[in-house]
Structure formats: C-alpha cells, structure tokens
Amino acid sequence: MDSRLLTSAVTLRVNGTVHRLTLDNRSTLLDTLREDLDLTGAKKGCDHGQCGSCTVLVDGRRVNCCLLLTVACDGSEITTVEGLSDGWSLHPVQEAFLARDAFQCGYCTPGQVCSAVGALREMAEGRPSAVTVGTEPPSGAAEIRERMSGNLCRCAAYPNIVRAVGDAAERAAEWWERTP
Amino acid sequence: MTGPDAATATPTAPAGGSTRPPQSADDQDPRGLGASVAPADALAKAQGTYPYAADLWAEGLLWAALLRSPHPHARITRIDTAPALALPGVACVVTAEDVPGEALHGRRVHDRPVFASELVRHHGEPIAAVAADHPDTARLAAAAIVVEYEVLEPVTDPEQAFSAPPLHPDGNLVRHIPLHFGDPDVVGDVVVEGLYRVGRQDPAPIGAEAGLAVPRPDGGVELYVASTDPHADRDLVAACFGLAKERVKVVVTGVPGAMGDREDAGMQISLGLLALRTGRPVKLVATREEAFLGHAHRHPTLLRYRHHADTEGRLVKVEAQILLDAGAYADTSSDALAAAVAFAAGPYVVPHAFVEGWAVRTNNPPSGHVRGEGAMQVCAAYEGQMDKLAAKLGMDPLDLRMRNVMATGDLMPTSQTVTCPAPVGELLRAVREEPLPPLPVGDDEQDWLLPGGPDGAGDPAAVRRGVGYALGMVHMLGIEGADEVSTATVRISEDSATVICAAVDTGQGFATLARQIVQEVLGVAEVHVAPVDTDLPPAGASARGRHTWVSGGAVERAARMVRTQLLQPLAAKFGMSVELLTIADGKITSYDGVLSTTVAEALGGKELWATAQCRPHPTEPLDEFGQGDAFVGLAFAAMRAVVDVDVELGTVRVVEVTVAQDVGRVLNPNQLAARIEAGVAQGVGMALMEDLRTARGVVQRPGFTGYPLPTALDTPEVRIAKLIEDRDVVATFGAKAAGAVPVVVAPAAVASAVRAATGRPINRLPIRPQNAIVAQG
DSSP: OOOGTTTEEEEEEETEEEEEEEEETTTTTHHIIIIISOOOSSOSOOOSSSSSEEEEEEEEEEEEGSSSGGGGGTTOEEEOGGGGGOOOOOOOHHHHHHHHHSSSSSSSSSHHHHHHHHHHHHTTTTOOTOOOOOOOOOOOHHHHHHHHSSSOTOOOOHOOOOOOHHHHHEEEEEEHHOOE | OGGGGGGGOOOOOOOOOOSSSSSSSSSSSSSSTTSSOOOOTHHHHHHSSSSBBGOOTTTTTTEEEEEOSSSSSEEEEEOHHHHHHHHTTTTEEEEEGOOOOOOOSSSOOOOOEEEEEEEOOOOOOEEEEESSSSSSHHHHHHHHEEEEEEEEOOOOGGGGGSSSSSTTOOOOEEEEEEEEEETOOOSSEEEEEEEEEEEOOOOHHHHHHHEEEEEEEEEEEEEEOOOHHHHHHHHHHHHHHOOOOOGEEEEBBOHHHOOOOOOOOOHHHHHHHHHHHHHSOOEOOOOHHHHHHSOOOOOOEEEEEEEEETTTTTEEEEEEEEEEEEEETTTTTHHHHHHHHHHHTSSSSSSHHHHHHHHEOOOOBBBBBBBBTHHHHHHHHHHHHHHHHHHHHHHHHHHHHHHHHHHHHHOTTTSSOOSOOOHHHHHEEEHHSSSSOOOOOOOGGGGGSSSTTTOOOOOOEEEEEEEEEEEEEOOOOOHHHHHOOOOEEEEEETTEEEEEEEESSSSSHHHHHHHHHHHHHHHOSSSEEEOTTTTTTOOOOTTTTTHHHHHHHHHHHHHHHHHHHHHHHEEEEEEEGGGGGGEEEEEEETTTTEEEEEHHHHTTOOOOEEEEOOOOOOOOOOTTTTTSOOOOOOEEEEEEEEEEEEEETEEEEEEEEEEEEEEEOOOOOHHHHHHHHHHHHHHHHHHHOOOOOOTTTEEEOSSSSTOOOOOOOOOOOOEEEEEEOOOTTTTGGGOOSHHHHHHHHHHHHHHHHHHHOOOOOOOOSSOHHHHHOOOOO
C-alpha cells in the first residue's frame, strides 16, 4: 500500500516549539507527545479517555489527548505539563499542588495540573458546569470538585487537589493574562 | 528518562525518593519528626518529570506484548507461534517451553506457571510473550499466535470448589483454619445470624503495569519496574530465568500507585526472558484491560456469622464461617485468611469464638494482597452483626459497641494478648462527640448534592439521611513467623546526609520519613534518599505501612550509630559523655555551651557511614486451632459515616466520614491526614462502586467505565476527630502504620449508615442500588 495514504504531515506548536512531523494517521496526540517528542509528562492511564491522566491543553482548552488524533491538531498550540513552568518559575497551579501536597504517587498529577489550569480558565470565563447555580461566575470547592471529576486519582489525594486548585484560582487568571 | 542518552540503559530510578536536594534549606522549612516535611520528589511530580517505568527508553529497544487466555478454564491442545514469527518486525516469541528455569512461581506458594502450556486456569492467564520493533506489531503478533483450546467448565462459585474436581495439582483448598477459642456449647440469650458478601475490589492503579528489561554483558538482566518488593521479585524472576539471583538486578522506578503488590510477576518474567533471548532491551506497557487481568485483586469473600449476646448486650460467643475466593492461584491467600480468621470478631472482647476459614482455588481471577486484606472483609461482617444485634436488643448501636470494646490486655480469639495500645472505646467516643453535618434540604445551592445530582435525583423527598458507625482493626507487619527485617545505611559528609535503604516509596511517604528521621538524629537539613535497587540489602515489601516501623527503625539505628561516631571524638576531647551534646541545625553544642562547633567542622572532611538492621519481635504461625501470637502490631480506628440515600433510586452519596484513629505517634501531620483521607476514599469505593465483575469466570468490562473509581465528587468530606497518640513501646518511634486501617473500617461505616437510612440489611459490598431501595407504601 502507498504509505502516503497512511501518513500525514502535521505542524504542531508544543510548549512554544514548532514541530513538523510526518505521522501515521492513526497516531493519537498522546502517543505523538510521548513517543515522538519525548514529552512523557502526559501519562497513559487507560488510553480510553476515562482517567484523565493524559490531559493537556490544546489551544487553551483541556483535552484527553489519548482520544485526539494528532492529524486533527495540525496547526494547534499544545501545552503539556512540561510547558507550564517557564523555566524560572512554576505555574501557580503547580505551586499550589506543591504547597498542598496534592499527590501521593504522582502518576495522575500532570493530568490533574493541566486539567486544573483548563478548569480555572473555564471558571474565569464564566462557563457554567453541571453544578453552577444562577449567573454569578462559578467558584468554590463544589465547582472545582465537579470540574475536576474527570481526573481519577487512585491514591485519592482529592481533598488536597481541590484545595490546591482553589488556592491557585486567582493567580492562574493572572497567568492566562500574561500568556498570549 | 527518555532520549538517546539512555543508550546504556541506566535510567535514573527515583523510587526511594528523588536525589534532588530539598527545594530550599532555609530555617523556615519544617524538619524532623512530627513536622509536616514535604516529599522531596514533589517538584518532579508536579512538573511531570518523575520517571515511571512506562516513561523509560533505551537505545534499540523492542516492545513486548503478552498473549493471554480468553477462557477461564481450558485445556490447550496446540500452540503455533509460527504465524507470529512470520510477521515483519517480530524478534522473538516465548512460551512455556522457553522458560529455562523454574516453570512455576508465586509470592508464597510456587503454584503458578510462567506461561500456561497444558491448562488455563483463569481468564487472562499468560500463554506467550512477543518482542517486536513496535508496540502495535507486538500486539498483532501476539494475536496471530494460534492456540487451540478445549474449553472446560469453569469452577467460579467458591462454595463449589470443595466438591469440584481439583483445578490444580495442589488441590482446591489453599488453606483451612478452624479457630477454636473457649467453650463451643455456650449459648447467648440473644442470637443474630447474617450472611455477608464482599466483592472483588481491584487495586486499579492509574499507572498500569510497565517495565524495561535490559540484558547485561555477563548474561544477566536488569529489570526496571515499579516493584514494591524488589528483592522478592528478583529472587522469583531469577529462579524462572535459571540464573543466580546475583545476575538479576531489579531497579525500582517511580511507582504509579500501589494499593496492592506490584509488579505483576508474569509480566516481569516475560520481559526478562525476551531480553535474555534477544540480547536487546525490551519494554512493555500493559493496556488498561491487561492491568485488570494481570494483577491480583481483593479476595471476594462469603461470610456467615452468628453472634450470641446476653440481654445486657455483652457478647458471649461469635461463630463464623469465612470463605475466601483465592482465584486460580494461591498468591498471598494464606495471609489474608489468617487475618480474616484472627480478626473475625473485631476489636471486641469475645469470651468464646469458633471461626472456620477457608481459602479455595477457583477459575476466577487470582486474588492477592490488597490494602487491609482479610481484615476489611470481616469488618464489614462483624459490624453488620453489631448493628443487627443492637436492633434485636433494642439498644443504641453505639452503646452496644461501647459495652464490648477491646482494650490493652484483652485476649484476641487467637489467644494472643493485645499488648499494644488499644484505645477502642476512646476512639468511638471521639467520633460520637463530633457535631453532625447539616441537612442540605431547602437550600437551592445545595440541591445538587442530593444523590444523583440536581437532575438525576428523583424526588428530593425520597432522600433519607443515615448515620452509621464502625470500629475496626488491622495488623501492621508480616504475620505468622515471617522474618520481618530491614537494613539501612546512613552516610554523612559536610552538611548533608544520605539514606540508602531498599524500602520502596510508593507515594506513601517512606522517603520523607527517612529524611525526617535523619534530620532529627543528625541535625542536618539536607538529607537525600538514594534510589532503590536489589544491589542494596533487602528491606522487604512495601505493605501494611511496615516500612514506617521496620525500615524507619533501621534508618534510625544507622543514624544513631553515625551520631555516636561523629560525637565521640568531641566528647572525649572535652571530657564529657556523648549524651551531653546536642545537634541541631547543623551545629553541635554541649549542655553548658563550652563546646560549639558545626557538623561540617566536626567531620573535618571525613565521611561517616553506618549500617543497621531492625528486626521486630518475632511472630509464630497459627496452630491447628487458629491459636498463636501471629501478629506484632495492631492498629484501630473508629468511623462515623453520614450518607444521603435516594430510597426510590437506591443511589447513595457519602456526605461525610468522621475518623478517630489510633496512630501511636504523629510523625508527619500533613502526610498522615492525606493517608487517612486516601484510605477513606478507597473504602468508600469498596462500599459503593468497586467490584470487578465476572461472568462464568470471564472478567466483564475491564476498564474505568466497567470498574468505576471514586472521583473528586464521590469522595466525602473527611473529618479527623481525634488522633490518639498512645505510643506503642515496641514500635519504632511508638508510631503505628496509618494507611490500612481506614480502608478496613470505611466500607463497614458506610454500610452501617445506609442501613440506618433505609432499614435494609445491607449485607453485600459494594452496595447495589437494589439493596438500598425502600419499597414505597
């Protein structure tokens, strides 16, 4: 079979670096990040979009990248856990996770952190969730629990995760303003 | 570690804790025992750079895949690997006939073939392993192997295992313990009976099994895996490779979650065999489905109880029959059964007890060590009985429990005297005295808190609140004569210290504790914990929180030896005893202030090393009547669960769990609270949702939708009412392991609360909606 039918050229901007790749059309973004770009921060927990360990930000929105084909991300801006800190300082969510000790084994943590960054942005933009009441901007632990419920943590560090995300809310908004 | 620099395949393995220095060593950092010292590996975990086995890479590596049986019970009539070998990119296929050493392995009993060759005994049993140049090629090749089966009727009901033809040359009975304690003819004024079932909880770590095997030039092999008992794993795999154990090295990587034993031995052996055969590094990352099929589960258990009491509610006799489904192979079923039988009556004084326990082989998925094994299942049953007895006597369930609680000096039904602190009554009082959370009724903003959510709930009027209580106990170390020992080395040079110990930090915080111990004893802020591999002396398994005691004890002794070496010359010079000197913040001072120097100056450029062992008081096996001093340490907890049940839909929301725990001594307040919260969440999972279902031995929907785990929404508020710090004089620092007790007690507390809300018996875990529905009049 003509291999050109099975592969595509894709341009991705990952953590600020442009990558031009020729990939099997069936590659998921998670495999591309982990196997082709050596970015192993995003984890494969289930490969079925059930656990959230692979959460990254695509054009600022959080996604389970095990369910996303890389060819569908052509031209996208992708931020993984490795791209959240700028080399000098950590992202406010990462700092909050450290301050609250919001993990045990750490395997789900990159996904939790990326998911929290995305969730806080959704909240700051006033996007409602299933538990949002009225028209006030969503906030508080109940909102955070709901929005973080797609990220499993078997060590069940949830109480500290929810506290950490709450702590980071204000500073995460500033981070978004600084980041184009 | 990734990237081409890993060509020599010595990936950095951080499992004993990162070698990264602490974030900052300024005076604000908490230090020493009793302080909330943060884990040293936290930064790497938050940045996604903490390496797990699935993240490792080596130049020229091959990818492995396992072929697993689709049948729970079948005779294999033919295996043809030729179609797999014919696929381009396939380097090697191994089956049972390629195992050069021991054909059988197992954690306690060697009863499990590396690869099934004649008989398949459970769904998912490995039959062959493939190495290829791409993970998909490896999987396709495994699927291309032709296996012809003669499908046999599976034995899936453990009660049928007694009469069924033997499924294994060792027979179907793994162990039988008939515990006899007291007078069998005694009868109480009041008798209650109950039948309880506990389902198959899976450890379900988010990080599935993974590993990298690298052949060594000397014909040996190195395995990079998330082992929780690296020396035991090394000995087991080396025997199957037919290699001296010195030629196999297990290097422990980051452990991506460990509620049970890691790592699946069948996977480790397959990886090593493929690396040895091909002479190339081989990597395997299990799929989620394989993870459910490959590792051991909590024992599904059937429990039949009869409690006798007098009219005042004092327990007279407990009779029980406990049947553990070991699945196809024995694994650690013997330990789980001993715990189940010994703790069958719970933390209560029982003058007479007659308990029959069995662990049997079936064609179900194998069971093994999962946090709180044996103790959790019986807790659900004896606490169910206490609720039932209270109802029959017309007593408050709390008063009934209080009347019977165990204390130090009481006898367990194994005739072992409880010598450690056992403040059971105080724990129960502590949870009882906590205020109850308010009802969400009539508050629009809280409506969504009703079970099923704002849209999912039927009629809010159908929601009933229930409050339930449970007490429980668990052991902390290896039991029945297991040689509990750990060895640790401490080194100091200039102003930093290093701990070298093969105790694996699974995220439970041992590396943090080791740093705290050395900070405390040697007064230095900067303490590194070395990575773990089997070139270090053994420390034993990371299970039951035993490293706090055994490895913590070894680290403390080694640190004290270093301290003596450091201080003795100074003490001699100043004509005072070592005891009159103190070390803090890197400074050595004498009681009178005459001597004041720094640790670095006292060392004078030298390095000091010391190695020490900790071997707690030995235990003995239970005898033919289930009697003996089989346990060293016991830990207790009391819980109160508050639930809201939609009695039309049978949905349950756990509103709050209040905990009082017997911890001996708080060594790290933040870490301790996190362990308790985690244990409660895992217990709530067991109570409400976690059950790996099988249909005639075939695992159903092995994924996170078929097997849901508690999410941030399902995990209740955890209120810690009291941590009782009665030091256990025989334990290191007087501390008791904290992680397992909450898992043991929480399911029983939730069941008790649902019982209170619905008036239904709730004799099955996890609680299914149909068990929590109340017929409407």
